[in-house]
Amino acid sequence: AAARDRPHNPLPLAHLRAPVSFMHATARISPRLVFLLSSAAALSSCRANSAANRGQPTTGCRTRTVSRGVGMAGTASGEDAQLCDDEGSTKNPYYRHDGVRITHDPYAPNMASKYGSPGNTDSEGFDPYADSVGAGIYSGTVRRRPGDGSVVIGEQYQNHNPRPGPVYSGGGYTPVSRAIAAFKAEAGRSGGAAATTLAKLLDAHPDLVNDVATGGALPLHTCGMSRDNQHAAAYLISRGADVAGLDTYGYTPLDRMASNNLPVGAQALLDAGADPKGNGGAMKTARQAEASSVITVLKAQPKRAEDKIVASVTVFSEVHPEIEGKYSPRVGAVTIPTGFADVCKQNGWAVESTWRRLNGGEGGVWFAHESNPSYVYFNGADDSWWIDGPNGLGVYKAPGLPWAPPGGSIAWSALDGGTHRPTLAIFRRL
Numbered sequence: 001a002a003a004r005d006r007p008h009n010p011l012p013l014a015h016l017r018a019p020v021s022f023m024h025a026t027a028r029i030s031p032r033l034v035f036l037l038s039s040a041a042a043l044s045s046c047r048a049n050s051a052a053n054r055g056q057p058t059t060g061c062r063t064r065t066v067s068r069g070v071g072m073a074g075t076a077s078g079e080d081a082q083l084c085d086d087e088g089s090t091k092n093p094y095y096r097h098d099g100v101r102i103t104h105d106p107y108a109p110n111m112a113s114k115y116g117s118p119g120n121t122d123s124e125g126f127d128p129y130a131d132s133v134g135a136g137i138y139s140g141t142v143r144r145r146p147g148d149g150s151v152v153i154g155e156q157y158q159n160h161n162p163r164p165g166p167v168y169s170g171g172g173y174t175p176v177s178r179a180i181a182a183f184k185a186e187a188g189r190s191g192g193a194a195a196t197t198l199a200k201l202l203d204a205h206p207d208l209v210n211d212v213a214t215g216g217a218l219p220l221h222t223c224g225m226s227r228d229n230q231h232a233a234a235y236l237i238s239r240g241a242d243v244a245g246l247d248t249y250g251y252t253p254l255d256r257m258a259s260n261n262l263p264v265g266a267q268a269l270l271d272a273g274a275d276p277k278g279n280g281g282a283m284k285t286a287r288q289a290e291a292s293s294v295i296t297v298l299k300a301q302p303k304r305a306e307d308k309i310v311a312s313v314t315v316f317s318e319v320h321p322e323i324e325g326k327y328s329p330r331v332g333a334v335t336i337p338t339g340f341a342d343v344c345k346q347n348g349w350a351v352e353s354t355w356r357r358l359n360g361g362e363g364g365v366w367f368a369h370e371s372n373p374s375y376v377y378f379n380g381a382d383d384s385w386w387i388d389g390p391n392g393l394g395v396y397k398a399p400g401l402p403w404a405p406p407g408g409s410i411a412w413s414a415l416d417g418g419t420h421r422p423t424l425a426i427f428r429r430l
Helices: 040-052 110-113 175-187 199-202 204-210 219-223 229-238 252-257 263-271 284-290 292-300 336-348 351-358
Strands: 092-096 140-142 168-173 310-316 325-331 365-369 375-379 384-388 394-399 423-428
Touching: 168 175, 175 199, 175 229, 199 204, 199 229, 199 365, 204 219, 204 310, 219 229, 219 252, 229 252, 229 263, 252 263, 252 284, 252 292, 263 292, 284 292, 310 365, 310 394, 336 375, 365 423
Parallel strands: none
Antiparallel strands: 140 168, 310 325, 310 423, 325 365, 365 375, 375 384, 384 394
């Protein structure tokens, strides 16, 4: 493959000292990353092979996987993806050089008109021939509102995913994404994981562990986009990364590992309690991609490790500092949040029966703030997580699973109708 340019090194930490809410609004200072593309000869050969064998297996055809700055190789998941059936079969199979099946037809009539011809695609967008995405599509900087730092939701880059999602700001890959790409090499040097750019970034800005990027990608999703990136997964989990978060394509981090055949990252997620059967099942995704290594991992661990419970939650919110801080688990059958009880009494509701009806967290667990009556709990009546303030009234809510509070800000909504949203770090018992 011909290199258009070499990826830049991650920004020095001195460039990342701006307040967290405004970091990505000012990310235009980041150097633009350009990427490695497949050679025209390889693509022409692949196209000729596929044309000659239209409707037949073309296992000899291997498009080149690119290294797009932070290793953003990955199957298409938007409207242009032609997914296989449950067994991974398709009429027009194409493969990357790593053996992962491309689950769309790169030479479908709409591809060239929308994304460009081979060798002439947008480096920040989708390259259907190499089956890779740039920062505009996934793991890139996003627009944020200057007032509260919230992510701007709108049309996604190239409309690759027709659903509304985080709008690309044009700043290339996020600092976290680039730190993830460098993690494996840096962790292998003296000092280990603690000396990496990723560790230093999270030490300075711990909420970035569930930072939102283009495509709705959280850092663990970015780990699922290349062989090197996957090695940062376990470390991110130890810092509070969300193992069950959904991107705007509806993929969990485990789905991303499955789609790109990344067994190290998949194992790290399963070991932390990710659900292999959740969201339709990662095995289906792995079979579609013919991801043999991940299939082996999933067969060995077909169920969620339910002992990997949430040990604590940290809430970050500049708009509502009263709810910021660490929350520890409480058993709902034993204790009831004082704020909840107060609201029930003020409204003439029976405290215990109302709590039993609403508290739906796995095992009845809810989370109490370390220094005030604020609390976080899963409301079984609306299948949503709620963050209630010291007065017992709701501040934020987010749909989710009873065992997994959402970490990324875009999962949450403000109950006062504002655009501000919190970020959570989710620490599991490992």
